[in-house]
Amino acid sequence: MARAAAHATLDRNRLGPFLTSVALRLCIDFYRDMDRRSRLLQRAALIDAPLTTEEDVCDEDFGRWLLSQVRQLRGREQEVILARAAGISTAEFARMHNISLKSAEAAFTRGRARLRTACSQSLEGRAV
Structure with missing residues (x-):
């Protein structure tokens, strides 16, 4: 002032x-x-x-849908995505699973790319 x-x-x-x-x-x-x-x-x-806005409801619904997509991933990709969602870093995940950091990062990148593709395909299906 x-x-x-x-x-x-x-x-x-x-x-x-x-x-x-x-x-x-x-x-x-x-x-x-x-x-x-x-x-x-x-x-x-x-x-x-309590959720009060439409945006909160949509966020929660998208979160459930995304989690169902994560559960369709295989092996390491699913594990590392769920670990990151739980707040575990990729480096910590690599140490916990006794794998190289590069392997953990690659699995995370592949899993994230598959989720992005699933999201894009879902949006394209709704736009038709």
């Missing part, structure tokens, strides 16, 4: 309305940030809050 009030080109006759506007915008930014954080926590399932 002090920096805004001390701005060189500020019209001193409009100082009150200007500072009011700055204060309102700061409040709006604060509450937008709080709302964004709340939505991120809901998506991360760190809190139990």
Whole structure:
């Protein structure tokens, strides 16, 4: 607020309305940030809050569909994708399964490419 009030080109006759506007915008930014954080926590399932928006319902449905696609992957690809979804890094996955990092990264890349293809094919099927 002090920096805004001390701005060189500020019209001193409009100082009150200007500072009011700055204060309102700061409040709006604060509450937008709080709302964004709340939505991120809901998506991360760190809190139990009911889904309220259409976007949340769509995200949950897409997540179920994507998980069903992951379960159709074979072997290492499925394992590494599920591990990454659980928050395990590719390097940690490689160490846990006693394979090279390059092998784990390759399996992750192949699995991700197959999921991307499945998603594209699904979208093309819906557009027809």
